[in-house]
Amino acid sequence: QSALTQPASVSGSPGQSITISCNGSSSDVGIYNLVSWYQHHPGKAPKLIISEGSKRPSGVSDRFSGSKSGNTASLTISGLQAEDEADYYCCSYTSSNTFVLFGGGTTLTVL
Amino acid sequence: QVQLQESGPGLVRPSETLSLTCGVSGFSISTDYYYWGWIRQSPGKGLEGIGIMYHNGRAYYNPSLKSRVTISLDTSKNQFSLNLKSVTAADTAVYYCARLPDGGVWFFDYWGQGTRVTVSS
Numbered sequence: 001q002s003a004l005t006q007p008a009s010v011s012g013s014p015g016q017s018i019t020i021s022c023n024g025s026s027s028d029v030g031i032y033n034l035v036s037w038y039q040h041h042p043g044k045a046p047k048l049i050i051s052e053g054s055k056r057p058s059g060v061s062d063r064f065s066g067s068k069s070g071n072t073a074s075l076t077i078s079g080l081q082a083e084d085e086a087d088y089y090c091c092s093y094t095s096s097n098t099f100v101l102f103g104g105g106t107t108l109t110v111l
Numbered sequence: 112q113v114q115l116q117e118s119g120p121g122l123v124r125p126s127e128t129l130s131l132t133c134g135v136s137g138f139s140i141s142t143d144y145y146y147w148g149w150i151r152q153s154p155g156k157g158l159e160g161i162g163i164m165y166h167n168g169r170a171y172y173n174p175s176l177k178s179r180v181t182i183s184l185d186t187s188k189n190q191f192s193l194n195l196k197s198v199t200a201a202d203t204a205v206y207y208c209a210r211l212p213d214g215g216v217w218f219f220d221y222w223g224q225g226t227r228v229t230v231s232s
Contacts, residue, residue, distance in 0.1 A: 003157055003159075006157075034215075034216065034217045034218075036217070036218035036219070038158075038219075038222075043224070044224060045115075045207070045221075045222040045223055045224045045225070046158075046207065046209075046219075046222045047222070048218060048219065048220050048221075051216065051218040051220070052216055052218070057220065089157060089158050091158070091160075091217075091218065091219075092217075093215075093217035097173070097174045098171060099160055099162075099171050099172065099173055099174070100160045100217055101160070102150075102157050102158035102159060102160065103157055103158075104156065104157035105157045105158070
């Protein structure tokens with residue numbers, strides 16, 4: 001089972017908005033609204049920032065938002081801040097193996 | 112506050128069994144509606160789900176690892192474990208433990224910081 005496809009890196013300036021894509025298939029992203037997104041600062045525990053496609057857990061900034069179109073999920077971060085510089089991973093339930101698939105991760109650089 | 116902490120040897124010999132433990136504080140692993148599981152990240156690669164287990168024994172595994180993986184829960188110590196047998200260099204990774212709510216939502220809401228395991232002779 002192939003991993004979900006994410007761009008290796010994205011960048012943006014403080015205050016700008018960026019979008020990270022997560023490409024899957026009709027067996028995962030396309031058929032379920034079960035994509036989650038994680039923020040990972042190296043050496044720390046990954047942090048859930050979006051669940052079930054677009055839900056923000058308590059305490060997560062509303063600058064983070066999730067959406068989906070067809071087989072592609074997206075994470076948008078608005079009003080970029082220096083602290084947003086991190087690795088971001090998408091994850092989806094897949095019916096192919098009744099488990100989860102992760103993306104390869106995207107490194108966000110705040111210029 | 113739910114906290115998870117991985118522990119175990121940082122070096123494992125090829126063909127041996129990798130054994131890790133995840134201690135949980137601030138929440139009982141025998142509580143209904145939560146799975147407990149493991150995820151790993153190999154060098155230069157993305158995350159890979161290994162498996163999850165419920166306190167009643169119900170489990171889901173990554174098919175590519177299922178034949179080598181055992182996850183067990185010790186409710187008396189409020190911890191759970193990962194055993195991965197017959198390891199090779201490809202199993203070198205940072206291993207994370209995490210909690211997954213039941214109900215078909217399939218996301219991990221709390222994670223440990225991870226522990227690095229190297230497979231080498």
